[in-house]
Amino acid sequence: MGRFGFVLRRILGAIPLLIGITLFTFILLQLVPGDPALTLAGPRATEERVEAIREELGLDRSLPAQYVAYVGNLLQGNLGQSIRSKEPVTSIIRERTPVTVWLLGAALILSVSIAVPLGAHAARHRGGWIDHAIRVVSTFFLTMPPFWVGLMLLLVFALGAGWFPVGGFGETTAERLRAIALPAFTLALWIFPIQLQSFRSSMIDVDGSDYLQAGRSIGLEGLTLFRRYILRNATAAMVTLLAVQMGFMLFGAVIVETTFNLNGLGDAMVRAVSGRDFAVVQGITIVFAVAVIAINLLADVIVAALDPRVEIQ
Amino acid sequence: MTTALEVRNLSVEITRHGHTIRPVDDVSLSVDAGDCLGLVGESGAGKSMTLKAILGLLPKGARVTSGELLLHTAEGTLASIDPISVRGHGISMVFQEPMTALNPTRRVVDIIADGARAHRDMSKSEAHETAVRLLGEVGVPAPERRARAWPHQLSGGLRQRVMIAMALATEPDVLLCDEPTTALDVTVQDQILGLLDRIRRERGLSIIFVTHDLAVIGQVAQEVAVMYAGRVVETGPVRPVLDRSLHPYTNALVTSIPHVDIGTDQRLRTIEGAPPDPANFPPGCRFSPRCPFAQPDCTRAEHVLVEQATDHRTACIHPEALASISVEGSP
Numbered sequence: 001m002g003r004f005g006f007v008l009r010r011i012l013g014a015i016p017l018l019i020g021i022t023l024f025t026f027i028l029l030q031l032v033p034g035d036p037a038l039t040l041a042g043p044r045a046t047e048e049r050v051e052a053i054r055e056e057l058g059l060d061r062s063l064p065a066q067y068v069a070y071v072g073n074l075l076q077g078n079l080g081q082s083i084r085s086k087e088p089v090t091s092i093i094r095e096r097t098p099v100t101v102w103l104l105g106a107a108l109i110l111s112v113s114i115a116v117p118l119g120a121h122a123a124r125h126r127g128g129w130i131d132h133a134i135r136v137v138s139t140f141f142l143t144m145p146p147f148w149v150g151l152m153l154l155l156v157f158a159l160g161a162g163w164f165p166v167g168g169f170g171e172t173t174a175e176r177l178r179a180i181a182l183p184a185f186t187l188a189l190w191i192f193p194i195q196l197q198s199f200r201s202s203m204i205d206v207d208g209s210d211y212l213q214a215g216r217s218i219g220l221e222g223l224t225l226f227r228r229y230i231l232r233n234a235t236a237a238m239v240t241l242l243a244v245q246m247g248f249m250l251f252g253a254v255i256v257e258t259t260f261n262l263n264g265l266g267d268a269m270v271r272a273v274s275g276r277d278f279a280v281v282q283g284i285t286i287v288f289a290v291a292v293i294a295i296n297l298l299a300d301v302i303v304a305a306l307d308p309r310v311e312i313q
Numbered sequence: 314m315t316t317a318l319e320v321r322n323l324s325v326e327i328t329r330h331g332h333t334i335r336p337v338d339d340v341s342l343s344v345d346a347g348d349c350l351g352l353v354g355e356s357g358a359g360k361s362m363t364l365k366a367i368l369g370l371l372p373k374g375a376r377v378t379s380g381e382l383l384l385h386t387a388e389g390t391l392a393s394i395d396p397i398s399v400r401g402h403g404i405s406m407v408f409q410e411p412m413t414a415l416n417p418t419r420r421v422v423d424i425i426a427d428g429a430r431a432h433r434d435m436s437k438s439e440a441h442e443t444a445v446r447l448l449g450e451v452g453v454p455a456p457e458r459r460a461r462a463w464p465h466q467l468s469g470g471l472r473q474r475v476m477i478a479m480a481l482a483t484e485p486d487v488l489l490c491d492e493p494t495t496a497l498d499v500t501v502q503d504q505i506l507g508l509l510d511r512i513r514r515e516r517g518l519s520i521i522f523v524t525h526d527l528a529v530i531g532q533v534a535q536e537v538a539v540m541y542a543g544r545v546v547e548t549g550p551v552r553p554v555l556d557r558s559l560h561p562y563t564n565a566l567v568t569s570i571p572h573v574d575i576g577t578d579q580r581l582r583t584i585e586g587a588p589p590d591p592a593n594f595p596p597g598c599r600f601s602p603r604c605p606f607a608q609p610d611c612t613r614a615e616h617v618l619v620e621q622a623t624d625h626r627t628a629c630i631h632p633e634a635l636a637s638i639s640v641e642g643s644p
Binding site for chain 1 (some may be wrong): 365368370400401405406408409410413414415416417418419423427428431432463465474478480482483595
C-alpha cells in the first residue's frame, strides 16, 4: 500500500501543476506580439478576410472562453490543429516524438557512460593530476554551447570524415543510430559534466564512510563490496540529478535538432514559434511538461526504492 | 595464558604536503586469549589509528612503516599475518558511530549475513538463520522482526548491538572495539559494556577496547595500555595501573576523573597544557613539557618500557617521584 499510495499521491499532486502549465502557456501566447490571423491571411488580405479567419479560429471570443475551449479539447485528447498546415497537433506530435525520444535516450546513455567511469576515477584519485585534468575537461564542455559543439562535430565527422550523415533521421535502426550519433553526442557533452561532478562527490562520500570501512572489516571486497555497499549508496543522487536534467535536455534538444536538421519535437517547436502556430507551441509545451513531470515522478519512485531512508508515506 | 594477538613495533606515518608525521610510533601490544585489553589515551594519541592499522583500514595517505602482526593459530603458535587477510577471519571490529557504520541501504539481516558468509561457505538461508540467532544473542528484542529492519529504523543502542552481531558473524578470535560506547547515552553504554563482557566470557573472545574513558576501562578490561602522543607509556594489569600509576600521565588521567562528591566551589582537575602536535613532538619523554614531576634529563629520555612491578611497565624514568607524591600527597 505504501508505495502505491505514494505514487498515487504524486500523480494527484501533479494535476494542479498541469493546470498551471496550460494556463501559463495560454497566457504567454497572448502576450507574444503578432496576430496569428494577420500572419495567416498574408499582407494583402482584406479586413473581412482577416475577420473571417479570426472567427474560424475562435480568436474573436473572450480569453476565458478560449481557454475553457482549449482545456475541454485537451481533455478529449484534442490539441487542436496547426494554423499553418491544418494538420491535427496530435499527429504532428506523434510523428515527431520518436526522433526526440531516440535523441534524448541516446544522449542520456552516452552522458552516463562518460560521467560514471570518469567520476569514479576522479574520486579515486582525488586531489591528483588526473582529478584536475578531468575537472578541467568537463568544465570546458560545460561552458561550450551545444550549437557550437554540434557545428564542430558536423564539420569534422560528417562533412570532413563523412562517417555520419549531415542531417535527417532514418528508417532502419542502423540508419537511425548513425543519424542520432552526433546530435546525441553533442547533447551528452553538454550534460555529462554536472553528472560527473555529482557522481564524483557521491563516490567520495561513500569512500569516506564508516559503513564502507565496516564492510571491509568483515572481509567484503571487490565486486561484492561494490554491489552491496557502494552502488546503491552512490546512485540515488544521480537518479534525482538525471530527472532534473531532463528539463535542460529538452531545451538542448530544441537547439540540437535545429543544428542537425532532425525532425523532432524541438525542431517543430522552433518552426511553430517563428510561424506563430500557437496550437502547436501549446501542444508541444504540454508534452514536454508532462514528460518532465512523469520522469521526475519515476525518479522519486526509483530513489525511494534505492534508499530506504526516503519516506514513502 | 596464551597470547591471542600481538602487535610488535607498529609505526604509522602520514605524509601530507611533503611533511611526514608519525601518529603511531613503535607501538607494541598483546592481548591474552579471553582477556580484554583497554587502550586509553586522549584524542589524537593514536589509539584508533593503531586499531585501524591492525585491519589495514587506515585512511588515505596513512601507511604502516614498520611492525608485525601475530595471531594465535590452531596449532598453538603465533603466526605473522597480513592485516587485510584477517578481515572476516580471526579479527573483526566494532566501530564508534553506530549511526554511520551500518550500510544505510542494506537490511540488518543482510549486513550480518554478509559477515557470516565472508569466512565460510554457507547458503543464503543458513546465513540468514545465523544472523537472526546472533541478533538474539546480542540482545535485540524480537530478532526475526528486527532482522527485516533498515538500520535507520533502529535506535543507537540497537544499532550498536547490530554492529556487534555483524562483527561476531565472522566468528573472530579477537574483537577490536573503537570507542563503541562513546556515541551512546550512559544507560545504553552500560548495557553495551555488559554485553561485550558477556560475549567475551561466553565465547572466550579477546577484546582490544579503545576508549578515552578510564571508568569504562575499569569496568571491562583486565589489562590496560596507556597511550600518549603516539606511544605506549604504561602497561599492566588494570588495578595496579589505575590505583598505583607509574607514569605521571596515567596519574593525571586518573586524578582528572570527576567525582560525584566534588564540592560545587571546586574546579574539575585537568591536565595543564595541550597534547603535542604530531608534526612537532617534544624531544625525550613527550609528556615532559606538561609533567609536574619533570626533571632536566626527561627531555633526553629514551623511550623504553621498563617493568617496575609484576607485569607493570612504564616509560617514565622517574617513577619514584610519582610514588613518593601519591603516598604523602593523597588527600
